[in-house]
Amino acid sequence: AQTVTQSQPEMSVQEAETVTLSCTYDTSESDYYLFWYKQPPSRQMILVIRQEAYKQQNATENRFSVNFQKAAKSFSLKISDSQLGDAAMYFCAYRRLRETSGSRLTFGEGTQLTVNP
């Protein structure tokens, strides 16, 4: 079974600075998706960034980028120029790509990010 681990329950960063959230996963699959989702106090899960395992290039979305190390099964999220609105719970998630696996996500425990003004 796949597992996702986020070893940092809480992180804090000063506004305008950079922070990196860690995520490791365990799988025997070679093709899969990885995601970072953000859950603000409003509760709605919002996709931050996605990475397809077959792509070697790290995904980037504006201030958000990932460091995807497939061999190490590591998928960290870097937030640059942190803003107050980035404060939220961040979840790392894994999805298999097999036909029979559907759209089931396996989530990590989450990292609560605080942004200090």
Place this chain on the structure above:
Amino acid sequence: KAGVTQTPRYLIKTRGQQVTLSCSPISGHRSVSWYQQTPGQGLQFLFEYFSETQRNKGNFPGRFSGRQFSNSRSEMNVSTLELGDSALYLCASSLTRQGRGTGELFFGEGSRLTVL
């Protein structure tokens, strides 16, 4: 384009009662999945429906059930409620259940269930 809509947003029930939660996916999305979120267990997969058929099921007792209608709307039902069923129930929809695509799931705001 409307997002994933879940109703009700909040509800309070007592032990032994049953509850039905509703989810309307994004238009055109045929896959709907449900997750339970609690402080202790985190986010856990309940089940997924695609074209009115349950395709995947998580490790939950039979008290948790669901269904999907021809318009892709989905409901989940929890019977004989227990205190431990208090949680945020999240629904997510996706365009396809297989293949490369974008792979992402779109979530609703959730239904907060409190069992007294």
